[in-house]
Amino acid sequence: MLDRLREDIRAIFERDPAARSMWEVVICYPGFQAQTLHRMAHALWLRDCKLLARTVSHFGRWLTGIEIHPGAKIGRRVFIDHGMGVVIGETAEIGDDCTLYQGVTLGGTSLHEGKRHPTLEEGVVVGAGAKVLGGFTVGRGAKIGPNAVVIKPVPAGATMVANLARMVDKERDKVRAEQAEKMGFTAYGLSDDMNDPTVKAIHGLLDHSVTTDKRLDMILARLEQLGVDCSKERAAQDGFDPNYLNRIVEE
Ligand SMILES: CC(C)(COP(=O)(O)OP(=O)(O)OC[C@H]1O[C@@H](n2cnc3c(N)ncnc32)[C@H](O)[C@@H]1OP(=O)(O)O)[C@@H](O)C(=O)NCCC(=O)NCCS
CATH class of the missing domain: 2.160.10.10 (Hexapeptide repeat proteins)
Structure with a gap:
């Protein structure tokens, strides 16, 4: 004792x-x-x-x-x-x-x-x-x-370090759901850790990349309609997989 x-x-x-x-x-x-x-x-x-x-x-x-x-x-x-x-x-x-x-x-x-x-x-x-x-x-x-x-x-x-708390914002979720429907993807759809500014920034960049890719696709499609050969540009596309990156951020 x-x-x-x-x-x-x-x-x-x-x-x-x-x-x-x-x-x-x-x-x-x-x-x-x-x-x-x-x-x-x-x-x-x-x-x-x-x-x-x-x-x-x-x-x-x-x-x-x-x-x-x-x-x-x-x-x-x-x-x-x-x-x-x-x-x-x-x-x-x-x-x-x-x-x-x-x-x-x-x-x-x-x-x-x-x-x-x-x-x-x-x-x-x-x-x-x-x-x-x-x-x-x-x-x-x-x-x-x-x-x-x-x-x-x-x-x-x-x-x-850091904690898990996050604000449950129904309005924000609605906006994101609409965005996901339009874009076919949204990083925020899965997010569980909205408290972490780094995760927020990465999700923002992922969403932006998906939108940018879509716009580039539209531009190539228009050019092709005008008879421009865009096969090289299409072949140069990388294997960007937003869902995979999203999962890494979430883990
Ligand atoms: C967090 C702790 C356990 C880690 O110690 P360590 O291994 O020496 O690591 P560091 O202090 O260098 O911190 C490592 C990283 O965690 C971050 N971090 C530390 N405490 C944090 C906190 N509470 N919340 C968020 N991030 C934190 C640091 O900013 C650093 O990030 P970086 O690598 O991106 O710069 C230690 O700093 C600590 O706080 N111990 C408990 C002390 C305490 O409670 N004292 C009360 C006395 S009354």
């Missing part, structure tokens, strides 16, 4: 240059306090004292602003910095040496019983305000950027 506490304090010194003394960590670090209480709550949970476990966990939340379900499994030397607003769900698992900042949610997206919260392998860093939602694994050493929303497995060592 004392060894674990010493280990936790050492981990905080290693990862927070602001920490000055052992007593400062014990008194002023909510992450340290929440995890100490969680160890008690988890032990009670495993001994089937569920209500008492929830009560200890609730006291921890009241004291620190960090909500850790007593069923969650937390490894060694995990550092929850600042902590306020952190929520860790019942079936979440956090590997050794992970770091979580304030406002992180390790949550679920379904009401099914069983594994519905994420597993973080060793050494994962989850930035302030990030939401990791679902019963998948975030691979060893991965980094989740501040405010990222992650809903799919993350490979080891990957860095994940």
Whole structure:
């Protein structure tokens, strides 16, 4: 028990240059306090004292602003910095040496019983305000950027940034559907990530290329009607496939 506490304090010194003394960590670090209480709550949970476990966990939340379900499994030397607003769900698992900042949610997206919260392998860093939602694994050493929303497995060592939120704009969808009917194609028809300016720009360019190709086709057809031989120009057409490029952008 004392060894674990010493280990936790050492981990905080290693990862927070602001920490000055052992007593400062014990008194002023909510992450340290929440995890100490969680160890008690988890032990009670495993001994089937569920209500008492929830009560200890609730006291921890009241004291620190960090909500850790007593069923969650937390490894060694995990550092929850600042902590306020952190929520860790019942079936979440956090590997050794992970770091979580304030406002992180390790949550679920379904009401099914069983594994519905994420597993973080060793050494994962989850930035302030990030939401990791679902019963998948975030691979060893991965980094989740501040405010990222992650809903799919993350490979080891990957860095994940930005979130998935987008505005659902029915009017815009209608305009795009009309555009797609006229052009026979629209990159936006499939888009899921309208929050990302790079994706927006690429979709805009794809739509523009398709329109430009159509106009060139019309010009060649007119010239051919006037008796001009355009076979060379037609042969020079490249294999531009907007649907393929669209799919790459969407993945
Ligand atoms: C995101 C993070 C995990 C990645 O660290 P890193 O591997 O050193 O990578 P970088 O900081 O160089 O960023 C890599 C890329 O992600 C982008 N990025 C970083 N954070 C981002 C965010 N929140 N949203 C969108 N893009 C972001 C950077 O602009 C950079 O893009 P570029 O390669 O096109 O220039 C790290 O910077 C971080 O923010 N850690 C958490 C810190 C935190 O929460 N602190 C709170 C203290 S109170």
